[in-house]
Amino acid sequence: MAKAWKPRISSTDKPKYLALVETLEADIASGALQHGDRLPPQREIAEALHVTIATVTKAFREALQRGIVTSRTGSGTFVRVGDAHAESDRPQTDLSLNTIPSLPSKPFLDAALEELGQRRASELLCAYEPATGSEAHRATMAKWLRKRQLSLTPAELLLTHGAQHALAACFYAFAHRGDTVLCEQYTYAGIRRLGDLNQVKIDAVSMDDHGLDPADLARKLKKTGAKMLICTASVQNPTTASMPAERRRKIAAVCKEHGAVIVEDDIYGMLSGDTVPPITAIDRDTGIHISSLSKCMSPGIRLGTIVASERYLPTIQNALIALQWTAPSFWAEMFGFMLESGAVDRCIAANQKEALRRLIVFKEVTGQKPSTALASYHVWQAVPDAWRLDDFIAELLTLGVRVSPGHHFAVEQQFDRERSYIRICLGGGDSIDQLRDQLTKFRAVFGARPRLSATIA
Template sequence: MTNWLPDLTAGSGPLYQRLADSIESDIDRGVIDAGAKLPPQRDLAYDIGTTVGTVGRAYQLLRERGLVSGEVGRGTYVLAQQSEAVKPEFLEPGTQGTRYVDAPPGKLRFDSTAAPDIGQGAIVADVLSRTVQDHPHEISSYVREFPGHWFEAGARWLSRNSFRPTADAIVPTLGTHAAVMAAIAALTTPGDYVAFEHLTYSQISRSAGLIGRRTALVASDEEGIDPQDFERVCAQKHPKMMFLMPTAQNPTLVTLSAARREAIARVAREYNVVLIEDDLYGDLTDDPTPLLAEYAPERTIVAGGLSKSVAAGVRGGWLSCPPAYRHRIRVAHKMMTGGMPFLLAEVNARLVLSGHASEIRKRCIVEINARIAIVREMLAGFDFKAQDNVPFVWLTLPDPWLSGTFKNACLEHGVLIDDEDEFKAGRSEQVFHGVRFGVSQPRHSKDVAGGVAVIRRLLDEGRAGYDSFS
């Protein structure tokens, strides 16, 4: 270690934290080997021009992260790290899921949860036509100023239970995905950790990886996110943010209890973690549990939109965020998306403020529940989770089925579903033996019944009903 010095030019924050981050990076890259002795605190302080106390705080932070050990009189040594196979929480997500970029033609789409077609196209067409007639000049130009009713629409749409955001907390966005990514881009920097559950809407973690953020995985159980493991990850990796879906979690359908939400809020506050609460499916439910934002309003960003309950093609989305974050997120959203198109933003606001969006949502829920009833009847006796109002099912596979094999078998029989790998936020060694399928995209209920019949037949026949070499 005689020729080694940390690089303190990157990153942000206090010097001790940048020093700890630099040492951790060099350990990860193999510049500093396991078993190596770090320079004495006094020597390193002299070399980089700081105090012994600053170096001591950095070394203590490394000990908290489980990277080094130190004994008085012996010095500080780098610990041997676990192999990648047993520390999945520190691994990067892939940039590609398990779905086809272009879906094979002629297959039944059970791999989407967009709002069902209940005739909302006619309503959208009318609103669209009126918008074009009323605002020809705005449509021909870029949006420079957001009218007040765009914020009012977001505040109304994101309100649920006793959560009532004000218009000055709202950021209109191009859908919920863009909303979440704008928040991550605005409030974290490359190299920062963002925490996720092992199974979640993994396209966020993949997208975050594309802009240089790292993934830390937090364990869950049958009741959802484990607050104790969240605290462990916070102590070891110091994530800046956590993405979670507290109500009707995708894909497991778990809804966090009030006690767990309160515990997560406490940990986030203790470790200064910003929480992103995706309420896209929660908006469909009648669950009375207070939103996570009510337990930690100063650090929780709520994301929602129209894709699951009104129409995915209109790209309607909004964020509700603490006032200190709003401007930065608006700027980040513009830089990452090119800005809000007037036509879509105005149509979405009109759909919400006119009451059309709420009426469409009610009709979508009726259709979703009719389809979920088909699933419950046809898959009776098998282990699956389904919830009223929510357009997907989490199916636990019986022996000897593997998730990927079952997905391929369904594909061969004309049905597209998602295996568990589609929802893994990082390289996880956990095996869930589950698949998710949606019921909202087939045009008719009879198509839903036909797809579920394929799934039922494969479950009944077992592996004997599928030959991957055929």
């Protein structure tokens, strides 16, 4: 251990965990810390700096991602100087990364890319296209979305560079500085970042096992005057909650009564195989539907869609033109001939099969029932009552296991005080053996009592 190293945080406006990481980087650069030096335990650092162990855990995670430390199972955390991308020091299965494995899609995408190259159509694929997509490409995506029970014409659909881009366009179109936008009490970080970027307040609506609570939604719409709700009806991230049909109808009715638009992020709809129609299919006048290929085919295919009624289309079109000069024609063209050949259906079916397989592995290894029966590469898991969430996360990290704590997703922190949850992602690697290994380590911590040293303040 680097006994002479004194953890410190200089006075800064940056978050404390980032300040600690920068201190590590500075001491490595100056030679105060050498390659192989063992860092003090996280609790000792937390006590020395008068911060929570969660702050130190977050700093260690960031340092690990930057490649300046490495974690060795059962031994601790060590300074690392050299190639930050060495394969041996990077876990190949990451339970905190919400993505999909590459192998189920690989044969279909390899064949499609080869076909695209043989067409020698660079003058078309690399030229400017209308910002909202060509009519042919919009017709292709409209045909695909009929599988989600959305009956629409190409004129009602716009192309985007993925779902996050679509959400950004909706913020740009409908949320202005000082406005309030509502979303689920747990939501993924991209929503809050868009709120910060647009200087919009993000307010939370409470949830139950079936998603948004319609009664609380009505209260929040009345209280805040919000005119936009962002929600996911099928396998919500992070909770995996899926709304039954009656709940979706109630959400649509409440928003219609208060004159609020629903931006429905249906990014997991295709993968999940959910047979309940999206909210937008129930009420086309109130809902705006967003979808993409990142969670059902590949995260690198930056192709998404926005479906909206004539009431909203002009405003969204103006936003898209401001945010992009040309549509993702390369990906749309590739997707088009994959759809015609049936490769899209086979690719998504392969991912559904793999996701369901991994949910079975999760149940077999951990002994815990997955939070959803639909195809999903992530689950929402309660932490045992005996554990404090920060200590549970820290204990997993000592074994090289990373998961995402519930408070990373909580819009209002009081929601996370009722009970501690974590999101566990099952798609962050292609090896089932490595997934089993990570889940076995998780089970060991899940079934253990907290160590005495980890519970003393």
